[in-house]
Amino acid sequence: MANKFYITTAIPYVNATPHVGHALEFVQADTVARIHRLLGDETCLLSGGDENALKNVQAAEKAGIPLQEFIDKNSELFKQLAQQLHVQFDIFQKGSDQEHHYSASQKLWKLCEHDIYKKSYEGLYCVGCEQYYTKDELNENGECFEHPGKKLELVKEENYFFKLSSYQQQLIDLISSDTIKIVPETKKNEMLSFLKQPLQDISISRSNERAKNWGVPIPGDDTQRMYVWFDALNIYQSGIGFGWDETSYKKWWPADVHVIGKGIARFHAIYWPAFLLSAGLSLPKTILVHGYFTVDGQKMSKTVGNIVDPTALISKYGAESLRYYFLKELPTFADGDFSERRFKELYNADLANGLGNLTSRVAKLSGTVTYGKNTTTFKDVFKDEYKKMIDEFQLNDALGFVWEKIKICDKLINDKEPWRLSEPDRTPILIDAVQQIQTIAILLQPFLPETAERILTQFAGPTIASLPPLFPRLP
RNA sequence: GCCAGGGUAGCUCAGCGGUAGAGCACACGCUUCAUAAGCGUGGAGUCGUGGGUCCGACCCCCACUCCUGGCACCA
Secondary structure, eight states, X not given: OOOEEEEEOOOOBOSSOXXXXXXXXXXXXXXXXXXXXXXXXXXXXXXEEBXXXXXXXXXXXXXXXXXXXXXXXXXXXXXXXXHHTTOOOSEEEETTOIIIIIHHHHHHHHHHGGGEEXXXXXXXXXXXXXXXXXXXXXXXXXXXXXXXXXXXXXXXXXXXXEOGGGGHHHHHHHHHTTSSEEESHXXXXXXXXXXXXXXXXXXXXXXXXXXXXXXXXXXXXXXXXEOHHXXXXXXXXXXXXXXXXXXXXXXXXXXXXXXEEGGGHHIIIIIHHHHHXXXXXXXXXXXXXXXXXXXXXXXXXXXXXXXXOHHHHHHHHOHHHHHHHHHHHSOTTSOEEEXXXXXXXXXXXXXXXXXXXXXXXXXHXXXXXXXXXXXXXXXXXXXXXXXXXXXXXXXXXXXXXXXXXXXXXXXXXXXXXXXXXXXXXXXXXXXXXXXXXXXXXXXXXXXXXXXXXXXXXXXXXSSOXXXXXXXXXXX
16 A cells, blocks of 8 residues: 655745745745655645735734735645646645644543643733834834834733643654654754743633634634634644544555745644644654745845745746756755846756757657657666666756756767767667656656656657757846 | 754765765866767865874864854744
């Protein structure tokens, strides 16, 4: 029986349109998912929308659009982005889905109830933002940046708290033993160092008033709604049937990999396992923490106004080349810079001059040769260094490995000069080159699925046609 | 402030106690099947600063400096 493989992206806020960071994460998760599909694992890739956050409510009001409509529209943009990037989500679970997500989250709440208690919470509340702030989020006058001059109110409210403190030692053990494996190691160490301090219990609800009656109601208390962490993380479970389709849930849970950005590592490595421990449920196996993009060396931010819209890039350069940039230019776990100049450099060097040109020259040379069928599969090529790199999630290195093969094939053609030879002598050389290209395409399948498919189709034989460039050179 | 990680060619980075490496970019040569693509050769770096250990340090130790990240309710 096939192994199952369940992988998730983080669940983005849908209060704004997607940026390149989301695109990066989608592509990374998709590539890992595709590797498992190609290996024959029964694979599920889940994403979703965190639609219950207060930020969404505020953003909708600001935009003057009814909340549900606003959320549906924005969620749709994330789904579209995925589609444009050839990212195959098997499930996109919406947080506002009452039938599946609400019931799932209420079920989780009930399972955790023995660790939930009510306590009054006191904080600085900005009426303008309708949000609590901590002191270090405020300016030197103790006012929020959105509403300078407006005094914050000290507001007291009763909320439900989760006994995170009870799970401190268990979490330390689980993380240091890699039972919950946090990749890369530096993030694992950060989590462990965080766990050295005493853990405080965390608030997991807010009043209806503060929540504007939006979000998942607390079972048995209609004055409160769940607070983001608790219900958003649970999308990983609600999407696959938790609380509404136990067969499906049992089949997929626990997650094999959660792919997340470095900013939310703690919620996934500490809060989420604690909730699951409390509920008596299985824990995710691996948490893959990727870095962030800077843009031309600067942090991406709304105030700087340098948010890069992936959709525009896709229509300008194509999804496959963007996938390549994400997967090759960034070491999987480090921050990387996004610059159009660098993008073009990499595109021309690797895609146009490298892969694209190689297929063109071999296709042209092979015009009259007839080839046998190639039966190589991804399983056949998934071995040695390539496998090792992928097992360690060093996707950029795996692509480097493929590009070495492209170089070898180019060199072979240069050395043997088949264009000088006549029919009988050139044939074995070209058969060799074509096989090498087929192998290259197979290795590329998880990374550049459409490109790999095009190459495999073009080189399937029995004769090979010359086609327009896969990646036209950019000026 | 505390705790990590890092400062190596124009850029991104690898490396190791024993005469500095890769890819991209750049220059030149060969070649023409190919997307002015390919192959080859080359220039380029006082390996953050100052000390120390050692026959010998980019690699070990100390100090300093700069950068990045983490330090709880921010997806």
